[in-house]
Amino acid sequence: MRESAAERHDRLLGLVRERGSARVSELASQLGVSPVTVRRDVEDLAGRGLLDRVHGSVSWPQDRTAPAPGSAGGARSGLVLGMLAPSATYYFAEVIRGAHEAAARAGARLILRISDYRPEEDHARTQGLLAAGAEGVLIAPGWRRPGDPAAYGDWIASLPVPTVLLERQPAAGSPLDALDRVCSDHRHGVLLALRHLVKLGHGAPLLMARADSPTAVTVRSGYEEALAVLGLRAPQDVIGSVPADQAPDAFEEAVQALREAVVSGVATAALIHNDVDAIQVVQRLAELGVRVPQDLALIAYDDEVAALADTPLTAVAPPKREVGRHATELLVERLTQTGEPGTVPPRRHLTLLPQLRVRSSCGDPLT
Template sequence: MRESSANRRQRILALVEARGEVRVTALAAELGVSVITARRDVEELSRVGKIRRGHGVARSLVPMRPPPTPERWSGGVVALVVPERHTYLNEVVHGARVALEEASVRVALHPTPHTAGVERPVVRNVLARESARGLLIAPRWRTADEQEDDQWLADVDVPVVLMERAPRVGSSLHARDSVCTDHWYGVHLAVEHLMSLGHRRLVLAARDDSPTARAVRTAFAEICQARPWVQEWAVVLSAPDAGADPTTTFQEQELVEVMRERGATGVIMHSDTDALILVQQLAEAGLTVARDYSVVAYDDVVASLGSPPLTAVAPAKTEVGRLAAELLLERLDRGPASGPARQVSVLPELKVRGSTRNLNV
């Protein structure tokens, strides 16, 4: 599904405002469009007064924040706290680390074990022993109950930015800064792509042991319920160990059983690591991707390595990390009470590959 010009221009505006100045050729490469298309978008944004045009460049109207001097940060660090062995967050960490190091800020990475309640002592020790002046954190929140226990994090007395985690509405963390992928929009991209190809019976195979998984499942249910032209839809677990939340009410049948029972021809799979396994399991059951069904993976960590390469929703994970780091730097520069908390949503993209088939032809 082609991206609308409005969405593309919004992305251009975000890139230009984040970097101050970007060459049109660089914009074209990042957005995957022709230089002519990027130039026309820049011209339109300039015409409506949102950016300034230069010779082959687009310039922001928003003054850039000067980076902190190395002397300011002497003796202090910014702590990065993320769950260990969490492949999805690797690119988020990379984006944050690069942004902090470019600002001459020392970074201390602290992976946390997959044990409930372990993050609190880790953060306490980081603040006490390393004089950390700011905290970037992706809480594990493996179950919904863990997410309820967030008061301790809200009470941390240094600037905190949540990475790839959206605080619950009305929770103690609702007034903290956060930068997160808009997973509702990601699921919307996947559903709309499948429907544009004529698929009306859809299944989501998703995990249930992370905030991303729960957001994806909730979005899928909302989107399908709101579209009367979706004739059938169902949700199953994408992996045997993916049901960490005992309160889940979603089905736990085998994917192949549900697909045959519902006559499903379109499948969304989270995560894409699980997607590669599920595609193989379906092949063993006699169902071939792109012939018998179309699949869209969610995460795009390894989806391109599938056979065939899997169409995938690709969260802008590096951008999430970079924006989170820049938001934290702004708090550290101007003081934690320098303005209202910001909740930044970053739109993912759809990478169309060889795992979807058009039923309309």
């Protein structure tokens, strides 16, 4: 299967992170692509603040000592903000971009660490941020499974600097629940999708979703809640999704289950998490004789690449960039606010609502 730009960006960032810096020609050789492609990738990643670029070379942003763009002169506050993210591409690329832009507007410097979804390394990477001078931190832990917050999360509540959680909702009453956080309301996003499909005349839509991230877990629970709100029952069990490149047999089994549901008349609509899976599912369904939207109305979740499908996919779009921006603004406020002596300003849980971006994959209303 051809490597996507997001996957290539992941590999490029990994190489630069390991080395600290690298020449474009070296990266092209390592990645097996042309120097033109690498220069284009570097320009994109540097524009997001994920790499530094100088004279044909690139370096990892954590090594910077100069002020962040936009922070020169009298506008610089002197603040150093740390950010831990599970990935620098796909979903979290926009979160990071929003954080970087907000930090620059505040005249602060943002330094970044990536966990690669290894929650057991989150603590050490965050200690690295503090050692690099971070006065406050934005943290999106690399949790993948329901038990990860309990196994790898308690230390976050005892950090010695102001902390804001990103796109993570800890268990009610847990120590992490008392922290500031900024999240997308994925349950609302799922409800938007199902309501749209029902308004088009479809019965209860199917859900095909992963189970390997907090977003995926919330989408699954949000599906049950949305069906209850709409007074519907699931047409069958949720179809578990897996990345096609990591588990091709399991992916094929999931697609065949969806095809069978369509052919047998069990469902005429589906929500799929995430975009990449949805595009690959549509491609495989077409080979199996199931057309989108003629035979199956489909909505993707994430809206990273949904618009680029052969049939542009209607998608739920979490406000990723705004999550990064609002979280950074909140952290800067915590670091700069002055209040009454002895008072502690109340913590905030800020929830931002996704939007539904309607394209071609749902077709016309049923008659």
